[in-house]
Amino acid sequence: MASSPSQSRYQSPPYPSASKLSDSMCYAAYAASLKYSEANDPVYNQLCQPIHENLLGPNSQIHEERVGGDTIKGILHDILLSGDGADNYTRGASDINVQDKFVFFDNPTFQGNASAKARLRALRSRGKRSQKHMSMRQHRQCGSFDFPRKYQRYDIFLPMHEMWKEYIGELLRNCRKKSIEQCLLAADFHGAILAVVESKNKSFIGVQGIMVRETVNTFGILTSENKFRVVPKKGSVFIFQFDFWRVTLHGDKLPSRKLNQADT
Template sequence: MTSSPAPTNHIAHTLLARAHSPDTASQQFTERIKQKPLFLRPTSPSAADNRSRRRHQRLRKKEYFLKHQRPQPLSARKKRSSGLYDLPKEECKYAIFKGLHALWVGYMQEILDLKVSGRSGLVTPASHGAKLVSADYHGAEVEVVRSQCASRVGVKGIVVRDTKFTFVIVTEKDEVKSEL
């Protein structure tokens, strides 16, 4: 077998010659070192690679931000368009809201300290006014005693929706009324 003379100044050939016979060292140097492809990575990426890497990092950061962002509250227009405030006619029954009224009575007894202390004291604006103003009236049984519209006076029912200036109530006849 003829082999091309191996360069004697190569470090790999020198090391192989120390461990093997000269013919074996030359053969292994030719097959394993000289003919083996050497894969090199560029030492510095090109401008296009830098741009794509920065873009990829920016997109990952944006994705992380969007994933961990709290959802924005719905606007009033979106709430109205989604039907969030609509009450289905078949569910507006006075009997259904009697349970809500019982819960509301317990809530008010707790707010006004009537249930805890066991006292049946008088509730006055001076003693409990701030609590009454900030209380929730969903489930309260109300009666309209004074109104500019005479047809509304005397209407009784349970509050289904309490907004800033309006109570929506369900009467005993299962009618939904909006009272100012």
């Protein structure tokens, strides 16, 4: 059956296929989910959120005069009225000269006094520590760890050790039994063979040799291997033996000794 020319010229509008329709629906769903995820992203949550007018109380109304350029003046107005100088301002003041004015939210006087006191305490404690102990740099500058290499020979100081044995023997014979401790605290140990039996620094335990130099806080010991070791008195225990005497020296008590010559 032949169709009329008008019917032949009429064509139905193209309808999307099922696959194209499903693709468009998936894209729309993806766009909606993407928009929702962006709106709820934590980065956007940090932005200020608008407050519904029903949530604003009667005292939270935003005044029209504060909107725009007067917002800062309104905030400063409230701060100045709640501060120590509130008597100088009145609630009805319409204009406040904020030029060259400073508002402190904390108490700088209290913080300044506290920080100054803390610094003073730190300086005092540092001064006390410096009186008792020398730094490693000060020890190196004073030569506490140095000893002339040409004298770092154990056999050179053996005669001094023999002289020391005569000295300590006479000292102990002339001391009374009740004053032996005081005699030993005042004795000269240059030439004595000292052994380190205890120390906070484990590397010093077992060091033994002739004591060739004493300072307020250290013993300089020359070992039989011709090595010079500087052992701190504090936290260390030394022993020496003479005839039937075996004496233990606690280093914590030795810094109070009065040395015959000035030392570091």
